[in-house]
Amino acid sequence: SNWDRCSSWFQLAFHHISLRNGMCFLLVQGNFETFHEQDLALPTAQVVHSKCSMLDQAVNPSFIRVATSALTSQHASYPVNVTPLPEVPTLPPQLSSVNAESTCVLQGLPSSSITLDRPAVDGYNWRKYGQKAVKGGEYPKSYYKCTHRDCLVRKNVEHSADGRIVQIIYRGQHTHERSSKRRFKDYGGISEDLDDFSGSTDTSVRSQSDYQDYCRKPIISNGDMVGRLVEKIQDGDE
């Protein structure tokens, strides 16, 4: 039902794969956007990989690798360490980078184009407390703390040279639910909808939403879809 509520808005952007056991993976403009505990409770990465492999590979082979990678992270102890995908499809020329979660940069568009560069739209509030150029300055690494009182969770976000997130490392576990919708409005309303989508009453589900953070280089086969999405955002339509 959450999917039904959400998909009407995001139908331009979503590719989705529903698996037989009820798992539902969302791929938002190439980002592996949402993992919920209910999605992840049963399968190991290996199982998911095999299930995904049974699907039409034409949907997006990279997606299967992302799903497998994220699931591996899900069941591993912290810190979570996600390596970047080795391959990504070619983007249309007007669009070099779109990350629905935290970075949305459209190049070749007017200066009014949307740029979302926030630490996370994962339902938690983060405060950046440092940034370092690591690995010889090749990859700037940002350090974030959860702003919730008494919550010690920290997140390290590593960016590639072109600004894409190539690695997110979480340390600790949240001791609270995700924050209210209020702050999500800061992200142009998109995340508010995501919150609706993931707004299960099951708090244990919410606690796993960090995995929404995995930003990936976009996998877009239809530039027009993004153009229409951008129009919607620019019109201020939440």
Added chain:
DNA sequence: AGCCTTTGACCAGCG
């Protein structure tokens, strides 16, 4: 006023 990012300084671990 409160919260945020930025950024140089500082600190700890390691070879």
Added chain:
DNA sequence: TCGCTGGTCAAAGGC
């Protein structure tokens, strides 16, 4: 001990 590296602090300024 020294230098390097990664992580954190905290002042300053912006929104």
